[in-house]
Amino acid sequence: MSDLRLPADGVAEPRWLRWTLTAVTVVFMAVFLLLPLVNIFHSALSEGWRVFLASLQDENAAAAIRLSLLSTLCAVLLSGVFGLAAAWLLGRHRIPGHGLWVAVLDLPFAISPVVAGLMFVLLCGLDGWFGPWLDRHGTQIIFAKPGIILATAFVTFPFVARELLPLVQALGPESEEAAQLLGASPLQTFWRVTLPALKWGLLYGVILCASRAMGEFGAVSVVSGHIRGETMTLPLHIEATYNEYQFGAAFACATLLSLMALVSLALKSFVSWRARRDRESA
Amino acid sequence: MTFTRRPGFALSTGITLLGTSLMILLPLAALALKAVHAKAGTFATVLSNPRVQTACLFSLGAALAAALFNLVWGTLIAWVLVRYPFPGRRLADALVDLPFALPTAVAGLTLSSLYGPKGWIGHLLPFPVVYNRTGVVLALSFVSLPFMVRSLQPVLEELPREMEEAATCLGASRWATLRRVVLPQLLPAILSGFALSFARAVGEYGSVVFVSGNLPFKTEIAPLLIVVKLEQYDYDGAVALAVIMLGISLLVLAGIHLLHRRFGEARRHV
Amino acid sequence: MSIEVRNLSKRLGGKTILDRVSLDIPEGSLVALLGPSGSGKTTLLRVIAGLETPDEGEVLVRGEATTVRRPQDRHVGFVFQHYALFPHMSVRQNVAFGLEVKPRTQRPSRDVIRARVDELLQLIQMDSYGQRLPSELSGGQRQRVALARALAVEPSVLLLDEPFGALDAQVRAELRQWLRRLHDVSKVTTVLVTHDQEEAMEVADTVAVMNRARIEQVGHPRDIYDHPATAFVARFVGQMNQLHQVEGGTAFARPHDMDLSLDPADGEPARITKLVSVGPLARLRLDLPSGQELEVHLTRPRLEELQLAEGQQVYVRPNRVQVLAGDYII
Secondary structure (H helix, E strand, O other): OOOOOOOOEOOEOOHHHHHHHHHHHHHHHHHHHHHHHHHHHHHHHOOHHHHHHHHHHOHHHHHHHHHHHHHHHHHHHHHHHHHHHHHHHHHHEOOOOHHHHHHHHHHHHHOOHHHHHHHHHHHHOOOOOOHHHHHHOOOOOOOOHHHHHHHHHHHHOOHHHHHHHHHHHHHOOHHHHHHHHOOOOHHHHHHHHHHHHHHHHHHHHHHHHHHHHHHOOHHHHHHHOOOOOOOOOHHHHHHHHHHOOOHHHHHHHHHHHHHHHHHHHHHHHHHHHHHHHHHHHO | OEOOOOOOHHHHHHHHHHHHHHHHHHHHHHHHHHHHHOOOOHHHHHHHOHHHHHHHHHHHHHHHHHHHHHHHHHHHHHHHHHHOOOOOHHHHHHHHOHHHHOOHHHHHHHHHHHOOOOOOOHHHOOOOOOOOHHHHHHHHHHHHHHHHHHHHHHHHHHOOHHHHHHHHHOOOOHHHHHHHHHHHHHHHHHHHHHHHHHHHHHHOOHHHHHHHOOOOOOOOOHHHHHHHHHHOOOHHHHHHHHHHHHHHHHHHHHHHHHHHHHHHHHHHHO | OOEEEEEEEEEEOOEEEEEEEEEEEOOOOEEEEEOOOOOOHHHHHHHHHOOOOOOEEEEEEOOEEOOOOOHHHOOEEEEOOOOOOOOOOOHHHHHHHHHHOOOOOOOOOHHHHHHHHHHHHHHOOOHHHOOOOHHHOOHHHHHHHHHHHHHHOOOOEEEEEOOOOOOOHHHHHHHHHHHHHHHHHHOOEEEEEEOOHHHHHHHOOEEEEEEOOEEEEEEOHHHHHHOOOOHHHHHHOOOOEEEEEEOOEEEEEOHHHEEEEOOHHHOEEEEEEEEEOOOOEEEEEEEOOOOOEEEEEEEHHHHHHHOOOOOOEEEEEEOOOEEEOOOOOO
16 A cells, blocks of 8 residues: 555655656666667677577587586586575574574675686696596596586575575474474475475575576686687687677577576566565465 | 474584585685795785786775765665656566676676677767776676665665654654665665675676776786686786685675674664 | 644545545644544544645644645654654654754754753653663653654644554553643643544543544544444444344444343343353343344342353343444444
């Protein structure tokens, strides 16, 4: 009801100011946010459909798409499993160093992606801690696919945990305790009580995680070694084609990532709308 | 929260400990130890390098400028989205998240073309943006704008209208109400959004490499310099720079935590 | 200061919130707007304060139209159900706010403001709480601060919107009496919105009962109770038994206006389904053969005289019946 109610004069800003501010904001958002998005699709198709499709069917582009999907899948799995465990542990129990643990979950967000990539080079590179050992056993992580997966997983690692932690805390232990008093085993309790209550939060976290993982650039760039068809993810492929002045190809690949971004935005709105509806009807 | 060990406690503790140690703490330790074991004087040498100094200062300055840009526009967007109903408000609200969802490389690509000399916006402007410091600030502002809006919006939504009505009935003009009643209550959220924007902007790499032209002493930012040093196998130099960046991130993070602790309580009760 | 509400109408999203409402509030009186939620009482109060604009009608203060004036210039004190204290200001700063935002030419000096705040803190018995933040106070204390803040600017009208609605029963009763005493001393024209009939009856000189965007009856609390003008008022204010349809309306009787007897000649047959005798009155629930339920209150001596028990067959008869036109559903 308060939404429909326009405040009386003197309680809110004068009408002309409201209109001006709204107009300024809408124009700003259109120019600053919407136009870059429109420009991607416009530029991708500016050289015609044939160039657009050819750029996507290019061997290196296809390899980059496959690697991006693989590392996203790994990142989502790692973040999901860790997120469920960590959120439940930190949300239900007061363990020693609680605040510190929660703060540590913020670290991958706060660290520059480039620094994150550097850390993995120091850890697994030839000059790093495990590099020589890995080399002796014939495994390469840095400048190879495992390094890309690790770097992607690092920057997205806490996404699911951060989404779930407040939900677990808000949920409280009562329903789990009730289930157990009714004779449910711990596994049944988890599957039938805890997980359903967290499902929208989990989905939301997974969407955030996947969308960030698909688009990760800085960390991956440092550990990749930029080997065509081998260690290039889609964002790296875009940079490479851009540097070779193949703008059409760069924008064609960018449309894929933009579409993914739009889908993830739509999914996010849908999930938060459903979550709110579930909460209100509960 | 209880002290009783629930079933699954051991398993979840195991996963959490293992995950945190392997994925977060171990890489951090690698960086920290490398920094500790670096040759004496490495830091001083790296830091006294004018190219490093310029890049670091520019990184900080550009991130600050972007955060200030977002302070103004982000606050305005949050205010209009919450307070002024207009057709298409939901769409505009979803659009705010676009820079979050759009991969930074794609953002950099489209900004460099849009603001380039032949771009829709670039050809209208009398001054160059791309391959220029302006372009860097622009890209940083773009990628960090949602932080400002999203940290302010929920606080603004929950701000009771009665408080403003009370001030109005007490004779305060609209301007006095905004300044003395609304603004002080938004301040923690504004500061927090500002800090988050800054933190994101200072570490940003992907979008900047497309618009900056990566010119040493001009548009080179600290994360880019780390990459350059790595490519030259100058690990000590890269580590020194990374440690500085990490220190800045941690400081900002600690500041935000303090802010929430200081103001989180008072807001919850009234 | 007297307030005259003339023919106010307001619609919102196709719903009528106020339907040609008129009300006289004499200078120095304490009027309660009583009604169920959604009856329009809060909107009426907000229109008087200028926080909302009516579609039609006007509000006259001392015979002068205010509907066009901004709330800042109306000199009303408004107290909200959820206090609406400024959380970042201390109790003193909250109380002083209205004085400090006055234009420079009208603003009292710092010493005058300090003295005025001291005086008000004393009035609400919170002298030692001046430096506290609202979050450090109890609900009752917060509402007292909100009242002091509203009184600080010496408003010509005090408007209270469910001021005790968020408080515990005991604190509520205390504040109610305190508000009445405050009004007796200050004589500020006061309008109190409440859905609690007991509160309205105890505090107000005049009660206006609202239902579905209209005022159904205005009068002294006792008149409203004894002579309800409509069926809605009869049932909303105090307990009421609806007896039967008669020519020109429905017959009603209060529970204490009914008597029981063991003699079949004395009334209609009924069965006692519940008997609670705690306190000065015994409360009985009766089932009529028609399935209708009645509530009857008897004095303790009368109960002992009749020797009644649950499940017993009795004969019920109203001592005093009121016939009211119309049949409203609460």
